[in-house]
Structures are given as C-alpha cells and as structure tokens.
Amino acid sequence: MRKQFKATVMDMAARDDRIVLVFGDISVYLFNDFREKHPDRFFNMGICENTLVSVAAGLSAQGFFPIVHTIAPFLVERSYEQIKDDMCYNRFAGNIVTAGATFDYAWDGATHHCYSDLAILRLLPDLEVVQPGSKKEVDVLLRSQYNNRKTTYFRLSDHPHDIDLPVQFGKGVALKENGSDLTVMTAGPILGNVLEACRDLDVNLVYFHTIKPIDRELIEKFRHTRILVVHDAFGLHEAVCEIQNLSVSYHGLPDQFCVWYGRVQDLRRMIRLDPAGIRECVLEKLACGSADRACLAPSHDPA
Amino acid sequence: MIAACREIRRNILRISKASGHGHIPTCFSVVEMLYGVYQTIRHDPANPSWEGRDISILSKGHASLGLYCVLAHFGYFDVEKVHSYGAFGSDFGCHPDRLKVPGVEVSTGSLGHGIGVGVGMALGLKLKKSDRRVLVLIGDGESNEGTVWESVMVASNLDLDNFTILFDNNRSQERCLPIPNPVERFRSFGCDSIEVDGHDVEALKEALSRRASGVKVIVANTIKGYGCRTLAENIFAWHRRSPGEAEFQKLMDELDAETV
CATH class of the missing domain: 3.40.50.920 (Rossmann fold)
Structure with a gap:
C-alpha cells in the first residue's frame, strides 16, 4: 500500500504544485525519487509528530495541500490535539496518512499497535476517516479527497486485500x-x-x-x-x-x-x-x- | 508607559470588570509587545485578510483580551464590541477564534500550538517566495510545553529567517518550572536571540525591525500586571480574576499613577 501511496502522490504532485509532504522520518527512502523531483516540496521534518501536524496546518493556511505521514499511533494518538485544534478547529485542513495499521508492527509490541485511530478521529468535526483496504482504494480515495479543504485521515496497511471493488468516497x-x-x-x-x-x-x-x-x-x-x-x-x-x-x-x-x-x-x-x-x-x-x-x-x- | 498602552490597559480593566473574565496580569505583560508588533508589521485593519500582510499569532491565547484591545486600538473593530467578552453570543471569547475576530490569525488556547502553526505558515511563505513575515508571541509558561521546543528546532533547522518568536519573559512559572537564561537557551537551538525591555515600545520596534540571520527570537523581559502594583505583587491571586467595583477604581488609580 505504501508503494501505491508513493506512486499516486508522485502522479498527483506532478499535476498540482500545492502538494507538500511532511514526513516524520518514515518511508523516506521509498520517496527518494519524489525528493529528487520536488526537493522544495518534501520535508523529512524529524521525529516530532505534534509539530508535523501543526506545521502542516500552517502550510494549509498558506494554500498548500499538505500530506503528513508517519507511524499511526505516534501521529494519531500522540498528536490528537494538534489534529483537533490546528487542523479541524482552525479549518487548516490537511491529509494525514499513516503506516502501521492495527498489528502491522506486531513484533514491536503494544506501543506500536494502533487500533483506536479510526474511532477517535471520527469524533472530530470536519474530519473524514478513510481505511483503504486495497491498493486501488488508496489510489482512488487519495485522488478524490486530498484537495477538498477537509482534513482527511488515510490509514494504510502493509496487508491489503486484493479484491477489486467499485470505489467511491463515502460509499460502502x-x-x-x-x-x-x-x-x-x-x-x-x-x-x-x-x-x-x-x-x-x-x-x-x-x-x-x-x-x-x-x-x-x-x-x-x-x-x-x-x-x-x-x-x-x-x-x-x-x-x-x-x-x-x-x-x-x-x-x-x-x-x-x-x-x-x-x-x-x-x-x-x-x-x-x-x-x-x-x-x-x-x-x-x-x-x-x-x-x-x-x-x-x-x-x-x-x- | 506611553499613552496608547495606558489606554489599552484601561480598556482591559473596564472589560474585565464588566465581563467577570480576564487574565489581567498576563494581558498587561504583553501590551507593549503587541502594540510594537502592530506598529511594525505590514497589515491593513480595513482588510484583515490582505494577501500582502505579515502574520502575527498570539500563541498564549489566554491573553486574548490584551490582543482584542490592541486590535481595537489599531482599528480592526470598535472596542465597545469587546465588552461582550466571554458572554454567550459574543465573538470575543476568552481564547481567540480566528473565524470570529478580524485580525486573529490562529485560534489558540491550548498552549504550544500557535508556534508550530506559525512555523508552517513561515515555511509556506518561503515556498511561495514571499517576503511576508510570521511573528509568534509565546509565553514562558507556555514554554513548559515540549511542542514549543520541537517547533523551535524545526524552524531553526529549516533556517526560517522570516520567522520571529516573541518570548514573554514574565517569569510566570517561577513557582514550578521556570525557563532560566532564555536568550542562551534559544541561541543553543540555533536562533538569533536578543533580549529587550518588554515594556519599552521603541526598543521592541527596533528589535522587531532588525534583520536576523535565521530564526529571530526576542526575549522580552516583562512584568506580569505591569502598570498596577496590586497586580504585579499578587500575580497568582490575580491570575484570572476580574476586579470588583472598589478594586477596579484602585487599579485604575494605580494605572494612572503608574505604580510599577
């Protein structure tokens, strides 16, 4: 799914120069070619999840479509208040894309498990919550939602299903x-x-x-x-x-x-x-x- | 104390008394800083969302009443409107809402947020090759929050020379977690850090206008409750109190006599 995430973002960024990536030192090598192609739009900002979200909100305030990306529990559970205040309450919308769904990091123990993210984020007003199950869903949903001026959460997993289904945001x-x-x-x-x-x-x-x-x-x-x-x-x-x-x-x-x-x-x-x-x-x-x-x-x- | 700042403080006292709300001592510590900011930056009160404006963020949102009275002084709205402060139906909350109050750039309240959003705005302006600046006023108490230092690290690492931090060094956290030697502390994070008297408008304006190499930090040494001895000597008792009638008159008299 992460490879699909990169492929989709590469394509979107070629068409829309308002897309800016704010990464928390994860998936950085995967995005090497993005960084080479768009060095002014790729920021491996460091292991500071709270600030990643705040900075993304500030970029949004300046008209960009930020994509914040790092490991799910650290970005969502640690930075819940930044998502609530800086993105949602302020209406500085951003895209939050995580890796490490539920037990994707099973071997790393409970600190790295993340199964509350969807539940707590859906409680925030003006926030869309997406759990793509397949690579196709990552591609379609990212393209349809990244620039709609609402904060959208995309929860990626390393274990997608491969069932080909029709994909339309908001439709089961x-x-x-x-x-x-x-x-x-x-x-x-x-x-x-x-x-x-x-x-x-x-x-x-x-x-x-x-x-x-x-x-x-x-x-x-x-x-x-x-x-x-x-x-x-x-x-x-x-x-x-x-x-x-x-x-x-x-x-x-x-x-x-x-x-x-x-x-x-x-x-x-x-x-x-x-x-x-x-x-x-x-x-x-x-x-x-x-x-x-x-x-x-x-x-x-x-x- | 210059006359404009004295009148802004009078309004803070009037509105606090009328509304029953207000962090008066912290509002009094930032009056000259905010006054100096709005005298220095590019802005247009008649067009608060003007694309060419510099951006000023009050990260310590509990000083909102101070910000409202300064914005009113510069013509963003009539100060009479602020008398509804904190009341049902008012646009003027005890923490500022950018979607309700002209001139408020970021809705703040929870400490340690405005600075990070400001870093993102400054980065965005750089990406747009704009010469607009971002200024964030943070408190020393607020700087107990780890996010302040995360944001400083990121801003410094990105070499954001369009980003200025005003540090309200009113020593509010002496009782639990003080921030000693802030000038050196910010310097150690890679910032261009200087110290000024936070109640000297001319010194503040000069510091705000000075070109800096990288992130600029202005450590403004201030006094909580500056202008009224009763407040300055009892900052904890007055942290979020509003005055009754007799207290109000006493504070107004002290302000006129400038007892601090």
Whole structure:
C-alpha cells in the first residue's frame, strides 16, 4: 500500500504544485525519487509528530495541500490535539496518512499497535476517516479527497486485500446480499479474512473503506437483519451504532492490550480475527437465530 | 508607559470588570509587545485578510483580551464590541477564534500550538517566495510545553529567517518550572536571540525591525500586571480574576499613577 501511496502522490504532485509532504522520518527512502523531483516540496521534518501536524496546518493556511505521514499511533494518538485544534478547529485542513495499521508492527509490541485511530478521529468535526483496504482504494480515495479543504485521515496497511471493488468516497459495497437474517459488516484489509470465512455461509456481507462519513443509506438497507461488525479496529462498530435501533454486535478487539509478538496473522489468530475464528463467530450467530438476544453480546474475550 | 498602552490597559480593566473574565496580569505583560508588533508589521485593519500582510499569532491565547484591545486600538473593530467578552453570543471569547475576530490569525488556547502553526505558515511563505513575515508571541509558561521546543528546532533547522518568536519573559512559572537564561537557551537551538525591555515600545520596534540571520527570537523581559502594583505583587491571586467595583477604581488609580 505504501508503494501505491508513493506512486499516486508522485502522479498527483506532478499535476498540482500545492502538494507538500511532511514526513516524520518514515518511508523516506521509498520517496527518494519524489525528493529528487520536488526537493522544495518534501520535508523529512524529524521525529516530532505534534509539530508535523501543526506545521502542516500552517502550510494549509498558506494554500498548500499538505500530506503528513508517519507511524499511526505516534501521529494519531500522540498528536490528537494538534489534529483537533490546528487542523479541524482552525479549518487548516490537511491529509494525514499513516503506516502501521492495527498489528502491522506486531513484533514491536503494544506501543506500536494502533487500533483506536479510526474511532477517535471520527469524533472530530470536519474530519473524514478513510481505511483503504486495497491498493486501488488508496489510489482512488487519495485522488478524490486530498484537495477538498477537509482534513482527511488515510490509514494504510502493509496487508491489503486484493479484491477489486467499485470505489467511491463515502460509499460502502454490498458484496453478498442474499436475504439472510444476519449481515456481516467489515472495513479495510481484514475483508480478505472475512470473505474467506463467509464465502459459503448464508449471510449478507457489507464492506466499507470510508468510516466517516459512514454510508448510512447502505446500512439502513439491512436494518431488518442482525448486524455483526467484524473489524480489526475500533471505529466501524461505533459508526454503525450511530444509526438508531439496530441490532449490532462486534467481533474484534478485546478490552485489553494484545501483548503477544509475532506476525499480524499470529495476533489476528489470538483474537479470532483469522478466517477460522471469524467463521466460528459467524456460525455461532447463525446458530443463535434472530430470537436469541444473547447473541448480541460482545462475542469474545481472549483472556 | 506611553499613552496608547495606558489606554489599552484601561480598556482591559473596564472589560474585565464588566465581563467577570480576564487574565489581567498576563494581558498587561504583553501590551507593549503587541502594540510594537502592530506598529511594525505590514497589515491593513480595513482588510484583515490582505494577501500582502505579515502574520502575527498570539500563541498564549489566554491573553486574548490584551490582543482584542490592541486590535481595537489599531482599528480592526470598535472596542465597545469587546465588552461582550466571554458572554454567550459574543465573538470575543476568552481564547481567540480566528473565524470570529478580524485580525486573529490562529485560534489558540491550548498552549504550544500557535508556534508550530506559525512555523508552517513561515515555511509556506518561503515556498511561495514571499517576503511576508510570521511573528509568534509565546509565553514562558507556555514554554513548559515540549511542542514549543520541537517547533523551535524545526524552524531553526529549516533556517526560517522570516520567522520571529516573541518570548514573554514574565517569569510566570517561577513557582514550578521556570525557563532560566532564555536568550542562551534559544541561541543553543540555533536562533538569533536578543533580549529587550518588554515594556519599552521603541526598543521592541527596533528589535522587531532588525534583520536576523535565521530564526529571530526576542526575549522580552516583562512584568506580569505591569502598570498596577496590586497586580504585579499578587500575580497568582490575580491570575484570572476580574476586579470588583472598589478594586477596579484602585487599579485604575494605580494605572494612572503608574505604580510599577
């Protein structure tokens, strides 16, 4: 995804000289050719995430379209107030592009895990939240949103899915719509696991790459069904629950730190977000049937 | 104290008394600095968003009442409007909102933010090959925030010679985390740092007009509550108090007699 990010930004920057990159000493070598081509528009500013965001806000005030980029927890969780005050409240809009989604840095431990970013950012007014799941979604969504004078968050992952879907900002996609009483809703790269888990099951399957604004119209279509949100982050579940009087449950992150090392697959397995774990959860919901309200309780605690 | 700055302080006292709000001592420490800034920079009160203007940012947003009274003095709006300070429906909040008040360039309040945004603006102006300048007024208390020093490092590393920091050295943090030797401290970060009397308008204007090599820092030695002995000697008690009727008269009398 990061390579796609670079390819897209290279192309956009050739057409729009208002694009300026503000990097926090990450992905710098990947962008060497950008720096060579546009030395006055590439700033590896240092490991100072708060200031990266403030500086980007200042560049925006001068009419530029800044793209701030570094590792997700440091940019979002550490710099939340700069995003809130300097970009959103001041309306000095910028583009925030992170690497290191959820467990992309599984081996580095909990300081490098990031699964709250979508949830906390969607609470800020005037901010768009995008979780591209595929390279195509990175390309289409960056191009469509970078210059709209709203702060937009793009959460990149090193583990994209390769499912080719129509991409339009703010629009979800119904991948399976077969009249089932159970609708699985998901977002971002974990779609690969969800699709593998549900391929032959009698469920509807709805996918989002835009968390805010959420596609309320699409969700409303499945109001009469039970909804199971399967997501390797917080944010989608809360967005779906904003629509009143739905029956929604969540299968994803536990309320505890995931203190295991290894690969992303290992951590997903531990919290039942591997295809087998997801399938097991969906089968449990299907077995419960619509009358069993207990099915709507949180699905799993790995402790 | 020059007459204009005395009148600005009178307005601060009047509005604070009427509204029940106001960080008077910190407002009093920055009056000459802001007055000197708006006498020096390129700006047009009749057209606050004029493309050719220099940019002045009050990073220590709690001195907003001081900023409003200075902007009113320079003709951005009628000072009578500021009497609604902090009230429901007012444009004049206890921290400034750039989308509501003409002349306010950045909405501030949380400390350590305005300086970083100013760095970005100065960088943007450089990229546009503009000769416009950016000035940011920060507090010594504000400089307890790590983001201040991040921003100074970045500005210095980018060699932003169109960027000026005015450091209000009113010693507000003597009680917990002081910033000793600020001139040397900023110099060690690569800035062109000088020290002036922060209540001497001519000295401030000269410092503001001086060409600097790289980021310019003006450490302005000031007194919290300057102009009123009661405030200057009781800065913590008066940090965010507004005066009652008897106190107001006493402060006005002290101001007229210039007891500090």
